[in-house]
Structures are given as C-alpha cells and as structure tokens.
Amino acid sequence: MSTLIASDLDRTLIYSAAALDLTMPDPRAPRLLCVEIHEHKPLSYMTENAATLLAALKADPDTVFVPTTTRTRKQYQRIQLPGLPAKFAICANGGQLLVDGVADRDWRRLVDARIAAECAPLDEVRAHISAAADPAWLRKERVAEDLFAYLVVERALLPGDWVKELTVWAEERGWTVSLQGRKIYAVPKPLTKSAAVHEVARRTGAELTLAAGDSLLDADLLLAADEGWRPGHGELAESGWTAPHVDVLDERGVLAGEEIVRRFATRATDSRNAPALP
Numbered sequence: 001m002s003t004l005i006a007s008d009l010d011r012t013l014i015y016s017a018a019a020l021d022l023t024m025p026d027p028r029a030p031r032l033l034c035v036e037i038h039e040h041k042p043l044s045y046m047t048e049n050a051a052t053l054l055a056a057l058k059a060d061p062d063t064v065f066v067p068t069t070t071r072t073r074k075q076y077q078r079i080q081l082p083g084l085p086a087k088f089a090i091c092a093n094g095g096q097l098l099v100d101g102v103a104d105r106d107w108r109r110l111v112d113a114r115i116a117a118e119c120a121p122l123d124e125v126r127a128h129i130s131a132a133a134d135p136a137w138l139r140k141e142r143v144a145e146d147l148f149a150y151l152v153v154e155r156a157l158l159p160g161d162w163v164k165e166l167t168v169w170a171e172e173r174g175w176t177v178s179l180q181g182r183k184i185y186a187v188p189k190p191l192t193k194s195a196a197v198h199e200v201a202r203r204t205g206a207e208l209t210l211a212a213g214d215s216l217l218d219a220d221l222l223l224a225a226d227e228g229w230r231p232g233h234g235e236l237a238e239s240g241w242t243a244p245h246v247d248v249l250d251e252r253g254v255l256a257g258e259e260i261v262r263r264f265a266t267r268a269t270d271s272r273n274a275p276a277l278p
Contacts, residue, residue: 001271004206005057005264006068006090006197006221008213009079011181011234013054013067013257014044019181021233021253030255036079044079050258053265055083063268064204066090068193070185070217072144073103088204093187093217094196095147107199111191115147119188120173125149128169129186132162139182148187155182178216180235187217194224208271212260222246229263231256 007013014035015021022029033051036044046054058065058081065083068090069076076091076098089098097107126149130141137157143149163184167177170186178185193213201209211218211225214234219241222228228246230236233253242248251259 001207002062002064002205003208003210003268003271004064004066004197004201004204005268006066006193006200006209006211006225007260007264008193008215008218008221009067009069009071009076010044011214012212012218012231012260013050014046014079014081015254015257016044017042019253020045021255030258032254033082035081038078045254047254047258050254050261051082053258053261054081057261057265057268058083058086060268060272062272064088064200064206066197066200068197068211068213068221069093070144070187070215072096073098077101088200090193090196090200092145092147093185093191094193095145095191097196097199107196111147111195114190115188118174118190120175122146122149122188125170125173125175125186129166132166134159147191148185150183150185152182153184176217178235180215180217185217193218193221197221197224210264210267212264216241227267229260231260 011019030047032045033048034042034045057063065086066088067086070093071091073091073096087100091098095111097104126143129149133151137154138151139154140152163177163179170177174189176187176189209225211221211228213221214231214236216235223243229249230246231249232251249256249259
C-alpha cells in the first residue's frame with residue numbers, strides 16, 4: 001500500500017533553539033542536527049535520531065513524504081531536511097504546490113479563484129490589521145505570497161483579547177486567525193493544507209494519508225488524514241483540540257518531532273506489510 005505522509009514543519013518536525021524544550025540534564029540531551037541556516041546563523045534543528053529515521057522514510061519507494069508548511073517558498077527553501085529531495089512540497093498553507101521545487105501554476109490559479117469567490121480581499125484584511133495593531137507590541141508586518149498576512153509581535157505585550165477580537169472580525173469575512181509563537185496569521189478560509197494534500201494524493205495514487213501538526217492551521221490537515229499525530233505542545237494542545245483518529249503525544253519540543261517521525265515510519269511499514277485484501 002502506498003502511503004502519503006504530510007507533515008507540518010515548524011514546531012512539529014523542526015524546532016528553533018527557543019522551541020527545543022529540553023528539560024533533561026544537559027549530559028542527557030539528544031544530539032541535534034541543524035537543518036536551517038538564516039542570515040549565516042543556525043536557526044532550526046531536529047534530533048539526529050529523527051534525521052536518520054526521516055532519511056530512511058524518504059528512501060522508501062512506497063512512501064511519498066510531503067513537507068507541508070505555512071512558510072513561503074523562500075522560507076521553505078532555507079530548510080535542508082535529511083534524505084532525498086521531496087518530489088512534492090506544500091508552502092503558503094496550501095497556496096503553493098511545488099513539484100520538484102517548481103511552483104505548479106495551475107494549482108495557484110485554482111487557489112486564487114476560490115479565494116476571490118469566497119473571501120474579503122487581502123488588502124482589506126491587511127489594512128484592518130495594520131490599523132488595529134499597536135506599535136508598542138508590533139515588530140513586523142508581512143504579506144506572504146500575495147495570499148495572506150501575518151504580524152510578528154512581542155508576545156508578552158500583546159493584549160489578551162486582541163487576537164479574539166480579530167478572529168471575530170476575520171470570521172465574518174471568510175478569514176481564519178492563528179497565533180503561533182510570536183506570529184499572528186490571518187489566512188483565507190479556502191487556503192488550506194488539506195486541499196493541497198488531497199491534490200498530491202490524487203496525483204500519486206496514495207492509498208493511506210498520514211499527517212502531523214501542532215497549530216490551528218494544521219487542524220484541517222489532521223482531519224483530512226487517515227491517521228494523525230499532534231505533539232504535547234502548541235496551539236492545538238493549548239486549545240485541547242482532538243479528533244478520534246489523531247493521537248496526542250506526551251512528548252514536547254524536539255523530542256516530539258522525533259517521536260512523530262518514528263510513528264510515521266512504523267505506520268508506513270505496517271501498511272506496506274499488511275496482507276492484500278481478497
């Protein structure tokens with residue numbers, strides 16, 4: 001049985017130094033592999049065990065591993081995951097489908113058409129966010145791939161009800177709001193990771209889809225999968241989000257990333273060795 005594995009990246013598979021959550025004594029900490037350099041400095045890591053497992057998983061001819069991220073293409077291309085290059089990758093929360101590293105223009109046209117039909121324009125949302133944000137806690141404002149907007153904020157100074165109020169405003173206009181670490185995302189509802197994963201499954205003929213993620217923007221991805229996992233940290237954990245076919249891991253931080261890859265590998269092997277139905 002062919003298996004498609006769609007995994008979120010940041011705080012699911014890879015971790016910044018601030019997100020590692022290493023609580024054990026230093027001599028017992030896992031060895032880490034740097035998988036992203038930004039501005040000549042190391043930025044993201046996974047454990048060496050996770051790297052070994054992932055490389056073996058990507059080498060399996062019956063498995064299609066699909067990095068699935070809210071990052072832009074440029075941000076994604078900084079990451080150097082171990083193992084063979086991914087045939088497919090999903091960026092911009094499903095807005096960009098990369099095939100051998102090249103954006104699929106037909107897919108982007110479909111995405112743009114659906115957003116235009118169902119959502120308030122990006123310019124309207126961006127203008128509202130800019131006007132509502134307070135310079136006391138706003139650090140950066142960005143637009144990603146002309147698809148969605150996000151803010152980088154000083155989390156400790158962010159008023160507790162600001163995100164809730166923005167969520168209500170955005171909901172009425174067909175947009176979703178997600179707070180992830182120091183970033184606040186405003187994303188059109190039709191812009192989903194799950195839609196892009198369904199397209200990859202259609203193209204590859206995958207019979208089983210596995211997924212993992214930690215944020216509210218990953219919820220649709222997890223719901224669309226046959227089986228899924230979420231770590232013990234993150235937006236989904238904080239909200240208590242669950243689903244019958246999604247396992248909640250005890251592990252947090254970079255060790256959760258290692259356990260997720262281990263679960264992917266075990267399940268993919270089980271599916272490959274399962275007897276064929278009569």
